[in-house]
Amino acid sequence: MSRHQYSMVLDLNKCLGCQTCTMACKKLWTDGDGMDYMYWNNVETRPGQGYPRNWDKVGGGFENGQLRPSEIPSREDYGQPFEYNYEERLFQGGLQVMPNEPPVNTPNWDEDVGALTLGENYYFYLPRLCNHCTNPACLAACPRGALYKREEDGIVLIDQERCEGYRYCMKACPYKKIYFNEALGKAQKCIFCYPRLEKGEVNACAKQCPGRLRFVGLLDDPDSAVYKLVKVYKVALGLFPEKGTEPNVFYVPPFNPPRKGNYGKSVLEDPRMPLDYLVYLFGPEVLDVIRRLEAELQKAQSGSKSDVLQLLIGRDDAVRYQIPQLETLVQIQPARNA
Amino acid sequence: MTGLLLLAAVALDPNAGVWKAAPPTTVALHRTPPLYSTDPPAALEIAAVEVKLLREGGKTMARLEWRDASAEKTAGAPDGFADGVALMVPAKPVTGDLNPSLQMGDAAHPVLIYYYDAARGAALMEAAGRGTTRRTKERFPAQAAYEGGKWVVTMELPELAPGAPYSLAVWNGRQQDRDGRKYFSIWQRTP
Numbered sequence: 001m002s003r004h005q006y007s008m009v010l011d012l013n014k015c016l017g018c019q020t021c022t023m024a025c026k027k028l029w030t031d032g033d034g035m036d037y038m039y040w041n042n043v044e045t046r047p048g049q050g051y052p053r054n055w056d057k058v059g060g061g062f063e064n065g066q067l068r069p070s071e072i073p074s075r076e077d078y079g080q081p082f083e084y085n086y087e088e089r090l091f092q093g094g095l096q097v098m099p100n101e102p103p104v105n106t107p108n109w110d111e112d113v114g115a116l117t118l119g120e121n122y123y124f125y126l127p128r129l130c131n132h133c134t135n136p137a138c139l140a141a142c143p144r145g146a147l148y149k150r151e152e153d154g155i156v157l158i159d160q161e162r163c164e165g166y167r168y169c170m171k172a173c174p175y176k177k178i179y180f181n182e183a184l185g186k187a188q189k190c191i192f193c194y195p196r197l198e199k200g201e202v203n204a205c206a207k208q209c210p211g212r213l214r215f216v217g218l219l220d221d222p223d224s225a226v227y228k229l230v231k232v233y234k235v236a237l238g239l240f241p242e243k244g245t246e247p248n249v250f251y252v253p254p255f256n257p258p259r260k261g262n263y264g265k266s267v268l269e270d271p272r273m274p275l276d277y278l279v280y281l282f283g284p285e286v287l288d289v290i291r292r293l294e295a296e297l298q299k300a301q302s303g304s305k306s307d308v309l310q311l312l313i314g315r316d317d318a319v320r321y322q323i324p325q326l327e328t329l330v331q332i333q334p335a336r337n338a
Numbered sequence: 339m340t341g342l343l344l345l346a347a348v349a350l351d352p353n354a355g356v357w358k359a360a361p362p363t364t365v366a367l368h369r370t371p372p373l374y375s376t377d378p379p380a381a382l383e384i385a386a387v388e389v390k391l392l393r394e395g396g397k398t399m400a401r402l403e404w405r406d407a408s409a410e411k412t413a414g415a416p417d418g419f420a421d422g423v424a425l426m427v428p429a430k431p432v433t434g435d436l437n438p439s440l441q442m443g444d445a446a447h448p449v450l451i452y453y454y455d456a457a458r459g460a461a462l463m464e465a466a467g468r469g470t471t472r473r474t475k476e477r478f479p480a481q482a483a484y485e486g487g488k489w490v491v492t493m494e495l496p497e498l499a500p501g502a503p504y505s506l507a508v509w510n511g512r513q514q515d516r517d518g519r520k521y522f523s524i525w526q527r528t529p
Contacts, residue, residue: 069374072417072514143373143469143517162472165413166517168373180416185458 004329005134005154006192007219007226008206009236010127011252011312014213017111017125019043021205021214025129028204029191034183036081039107040190041205043127047115047277051107051128052077052176056281061137061174061243069141069171072180079106122273124254126281127213129205130177130190131238131247132156138189141172146187152329153218154248155192163187174243202321212314217322219248224322225311226250233308235289235296237282252312253278253286255293268294349392349399352483352490357401360390363529365506367404367521380513383407384521387423387506391498391528398498398528400425400452402491402506409484410511411456419516420457422509423491426450427498429464437503437525441468454480454491456511498528 025041042051050056052073059070082099089097114123132149136156139147146162147169149155158169158178165185170178178189193203201207206214217224219231229236229252236250255267268275268290278286296306314320348354365387369380383406390401402423413420428438429448438447442465451463451471460480465471479494498504506523509515 067374068376074417075415078416145469164517167416168517170416180413182413182415185413 001134002149002151002154004152004221005219005248006132006197007217007230007248007250008129008192008203009215009226009229009250009252011213011215011314012124012126012254013252013256013312014211015043015125015127016211017043017045018210019108020208020210021127024204024208025190028193030188032183034181035179035188037075037078037107038179038181038188040177040179040188041127041129042107043125044108045111045114045123046126046281047123048110048113050126051079053079053105053109055176056240058176059174060172060176061240061245062135062140063244065244067137067141067172069168070174070176072167072170073176076105078179079103079109117271117274120272124273126251127205128175128177128239129249130156130192131175131245131249132190132192134246134248135244137172137174137243137245138169138178141168142166143168150194152326153194153197155194156189157191157194158187158189160184160186160188174240174245175247197323198326200323200325202317202323206321212320215314215320218324221322221324225314225320226322228311229308233292233311235292235308235312237286237289239281241283241285251282252293253282253289255290256297345392345394345399346397346479346494349401350479350481350492350494352401352403352481352492356392357390360392360401361529363389363391363526365389365523365526367506367508367523370518370520370522373519380515380519382521383513384508384510387508387523389506389526393497396497398495400493400495402489402493404489404508405487406484406489406510406512407487408512409456409489411484413457413511417514419509419511419514420455421489421511422453422455422515423489424451424453424463424507425493425495426505426507427452427495428503432503439467440505440522440524442471443467452478452480452493452495454482454493455509456482456484460493500528502528504528 021041030038044050059068082101084097085100114121144162146159163186169187178187181188202216206216215225217226230250236252238247238250296308300306300309349356384404388403392399410421426449429450438449443449444467448466453463454460460477462474462476463471464474482491503525505525508521
């Protein structure tokens, strides 16, 4: 087990679906050869097919302590990158610019489609990245020992020298957050912006987020926002806890989506989205989390101060991010069992 | 030009006439067991490799030929894997009937693996037990051709004396073979 564990909490009530995080990550890390189709960070509409398509349904993770690998997603599941016919349209005159090939799937193919409940449309955005799991299935699956979890901060990385491109990690990851670089013959994934963290700078996806919905810090640092949200207030949950990988990216579930005529009613008594769907994503504990958040909302609406909601507002960087200096990492006293 | 250079230059061509006279040995292949209990056992699509060896000037030229219904020459899409073949020999001379472990040797009996991958070409690898295989920086002369449903790969190796152990592995990209998911032979002795 790592001495410390970096973690991220994302408040889904604040996500605009603007993809600024996606582009911040893309520009910084995945604009090289063989990386066109990869988005280490993506934002998908839920309910929806996700990226890669149906990643949540194909398998992966552990079952009774045993790896349960899935098939490797196909190129079409990820959505093929395509070029536009600029030459033909812009410089020779003509109709609108179109992709050279008619696309059949893209990473954000069903954006804002969602689903219907009681005749009304609902959806929310789910930003996703590598979960830097405490029990990573990718690491367990690699016969080369190319994956490792950093002892000092729990970030999961792929040793590009050891990796032979076997892709057992891709089969094992239940979140399908490992990608194969065809040009290099190597697997690649989110590195939790460790070079930035080592300089005291927060992850690019968090830094650029206009919705200020990301909180970053050590999950075992009692002074961190992530520690408070996950361990003390207990208002954030990991995706698919039953997969057994113990993800370290947590989500504050959407608990109060607006709908005409529901003023003052709890989402539990008047669900604007099927709670079954939230249970599917986050496990049954999500109902308790929503109850806690509803109670905090009522507290705030009745004129009292809610520390939870004040923290979730995340007014500035200092509130949302607690990035210790590398040399002070060893001095932080873990508070694992609080 | 020495005999070796002449032979090597000629014999690296999989269709060179010098191979016609070389006596063939048929080496049977087996599948490794599935790595995960959820993986279905893979079909035995490739039954054997036909091996021909020529020696001259301190070198051994090897010609490996096997039937494969489809050629996978790139590790293309995220779920695509390339065909490949490897010839494993002990890194240190062996005595008597002793062979290194088939699972990449062991600490006392390291092995060298002459590996040809249709996507990345030839690479010399070394290992001293399962999970220790690593690429050396060295490459070796090799050529490959796929024609009429058959792969032929030629390799220039250090001399394998008569009676020297070697074993083979074949990866069938169509069956998503890579790493320990492959075809393998038991140890053979060179003629």
